[in-house]
Amino acid sequence: MIETKNISKLSGYRLPEDYLDNFNVENIGHDNSQSGGFKVPESYFESFTVTPPKPSKIVYLYNYKSIAVAAVLIVISCTMLINLISLHKTNESLDFSKIDKEQLYDYIEDELYLDHDLYINNADKPSPSSTPNFSEDDVLDYLDDSSIEQLIDY
Amino acid sequence: MEIQDEIELIKQLCSEKHKHIAFSKLVEIFKEKLYWHIRYILKSHEDTDDVLQNTFIKVYKNIDDFKGDSRLYTWMYRIARNESITFLNNRAKRLKITNEELQEQVLNNLESDVYFEADEIKLKLQKAISSLPEKQREVFQLRYFEEMKYQEMSELLQTSESALKSNYHHASKKVEEYLKKN
Known part of the structure; x- marks a missing residue:
């Protein structure tokens, strides 16, 4: 038997030991008549516990966020690359009218080792068939004696 | 539960240090209310027990996403309700029957349920x-x-x-x- 602080000692009332600690009101839970007939196993709520899940130690290398970011970056870089190529192509489109004639001559001469005079100015020069007729004396004057002998031998 | 207590509880749930204790407190406060909320939807005690567990685990995992737009219990009720509906839909799909047919089946099982008067x-x-x-x-x-x-x-x-x-x-x-x- 114990005395409690809440009751005057003069009253003479005393309580059984641990009475208040063990006190509970029976059937104070959900009223079954109002629960539509549903019942709960005995002391279900008293023993009900939820074990919180432990944080996962797995590190996902490819989570959705990084995949999405990577996809966006790839799309952007591909678009930029395509634009760059198309821009480059339009710049490089050949327009012969803009080429300087002098440069063209230089190129042909340097790269193809051709004498441009032979090919390009040929049109302006008289054809071999139209060369002026040399007189026989001029030819003989031009050729020295040894050359004439060689010709005769042939 | 007063709003101030609720705000304090949410704070504790969001802190790594107090999360575990706060969660136990949350379960203590809401387990019975949520149980009955789920039970009236599902009717079977065993199913309710499963869904109640899932509900609390979902609450634990997603408490950081709780924006405080509504009261905590409203948010939890909503999770419990969605979990219960998903549970019923999945069962109906598994049994290849409609939701109405499933309701009928649940009612028939109720007659022999030990946890039903x-x-x-x-x-x-x-x-x-x-x-x-x-x-x-x-x-x-x-x-x-x-x-x-x-x-x-x-x-x-x-x-x-x-x-x-x-x-x-x-x-x-x-x-x-x-x-x-x-």
Whole structure:
């Protein structure tokens, strides 16, 4: 038997030991008549516990966020690359009218080792068939004696 | 639960240090209310137990995403409701039957359920409730069994109070008629 602080000692009332600690009101839970007939196993709520899940130690290398970011970056870089190529192509489109004639001559001469005079100015020069007729004396004057002998031998 | 206590509890749930203790407190406070909320939807104790566990685990995992737009219990009720509906849909899909057929099956199982008072009137009442359209059934259960206030119900179901009152009125009439006829 114990005395409690809440009751005057003069009253003479005393309580059984641990009475208040063990006190509970029976059937104070959900009223079954109002629960539509549903019942709960005995002391279900008293023993009900939820074990919180432990944080996962797995590190996902490819989570959705990084995949999405990577996809966006790839799309952007591909678009930029395509634009760059198309821009480059339009710049490089050949327009012969803009080429300087002098440069063209230089190129042909340097790269193809051709004498441009032979090919390009040929049109302006008289054809071999139209060369002026040399007189026989001029030819003989031009050729020295040894050359004439060689010709005769042939 | 007062708003101030609720805010404090949410703070603790979001802190790594106090999360575990705060979660135990949360379970203590809401387990019974959420249990009955789920039980009225699912009817079977075993299924309710599973869904209640899932509900609390979902709450634990997603508490950081709780923005405080509504009261904590409303948010938890919503999770419990969604989990219960998903559970029923999955079961119906697995059994390759419609939701209505599943409801009928659940009611038939109720008669032999050890955790149901095999009382003819109570069974009739459950059958009457099952015959209601989905929205009316939900409102009737929340109001009749859980005695939820219209204001709370409005927050939970995102429906105006007047619409909820009308739903409850129609549901009550239908239940009454069903009980009279059968």
